[in-house]
Amino acid sequence: xxxxxxxxxxxxxxxxxxxxxxxxxxxxxxxxxxxxxxxxxxxxxxxxxxxxxxxxxxxxxxxxxxxxxxxxxxxxxxxxxxxxxxxxxxxxxxxxxxxxxxxxxxxxxxxxxxxxxxxxxxxxxxxxxxxxxxxxxxxxxxxxxxxxxxxxxxxxxxxxxxxxxx
Numbered sequence: 001x002x003x004x005x006x007x008x009x010x011x012x013x014x015x016x017x018x019x020x021x022x023x024x025x026x027x028x029x030x031x032x033x034x035x036x037x038x039x040x041x042x043x044x045x046x047x048x049x050x051x052x053x054x055x056x057x058x059x060x061x062x063x064x065x066x067x068x069x070x071x072x073x074x075x076x077x078x079x080x081x082x083x084x085x086x087x088x089x090x091x092x093x094x095x096x097x098x099x100x101x102x103x104x105x106x107x108x109x110x111x112x113x114x115x116x117x118x119x120x121x122x123x124x125x126x127x128x129x130x131x132x133x134x135x136x137x138x139x140x141x142x143x144x145x146x147x148x149x150x151x152x153x154x155x156x157x158x159x160x161x162x163x164x165x166x
Contacts, residue, residue, distance in 0.1 A: 001020065001021045001022075001023065001044055001046070002020055003016060003019040003020060003021055003037060003040035003041065003044060004016030004017045004018050004019045004020075004034045004036070004037065004040055005018065006018070006034070006062075007062065008062055009060070009061045009062045009065075011035065016034065016036055016037075016040050017034020017035040017036060017037070017062050017063075017065065017066065018032045018034040018062055018063050019031065019032050019033060019034045019037040019040055019066070020032065021041065021044065021046055023046065023050075026050055027050055027052040028041070028046055028050045028051045028052060029052060029053045029054075029055070030051060030053070030054045030055065030070075031055050031057065032055070032056060032057055032063040032064075033054060033056065033063065033064055033065070033066040033067040033070050034062055034063060034064075034065060034066055035062070035065035035066050036066055037066035037067075037069075037070055038066060038069055038070050038073040038074065038077075047077070047078065048070075048073065048074035048077040048078060048079050049074070049077065049078030049079050049080065049081075051070075051074060051079060051083050052081070052083060052084070053083060053084045053085070053086065054067070054070070054083060054084070054085040054086070054087075055085075055086050055087065056085065056086065056087025056088065056091060057087070058087075058088060059087070059088055059089075059090070059091075059094075064094070067085075067094070067095075067098070068098035068101070068102065071083070071098075071118065071121065071122050072102050072105070072106075072118070075109075075115065075118050075121065076109065076113070076115065079121060080116075080121070081121070082120060082121050082122070082123050083121060083122060083123065084123045084125060085122060085123065085124045085125065086124075086125050086126075086127055087124075087125075087126065087127060088126065088127055088128070089126045089128065090126075091124045091125070091126050092124045092125075092126055094124075095122055095124040099118065099119050099122070102118075106118050
């Protein structure tokens, strides 16, 4: 599902920043985190609690501006399972510094709302060479499970479901 297709770092009135969601068996795999990606997921009726992995294609601001807020907003929104984030360096250091920047809010919510720590829910992995990132099993139904062959590719398709863009 195309959540945002605008290019460049400046906000656009009629298009959201880059982000695409692939939904497999109720799990969300997010490609890029442009500004406002958490809101775009909400508009598409894709609950943040179902996020399982994030893939950052490159470290341009229009592709990463929503990365930190995605986790900060998803955490009180029901995100309770770890999310693996894959991307080029400096993804690990960026994640660490974003969590530090949000430290006051994180500590406050842990103390006042009894939330578990946020940091263990975000597992960044840096990709520095080509190759297979993840091999997974996709479920079409509870009774049937199919392994995605190594030679196949996943092709996200555009959805006609409105996402709030004009």
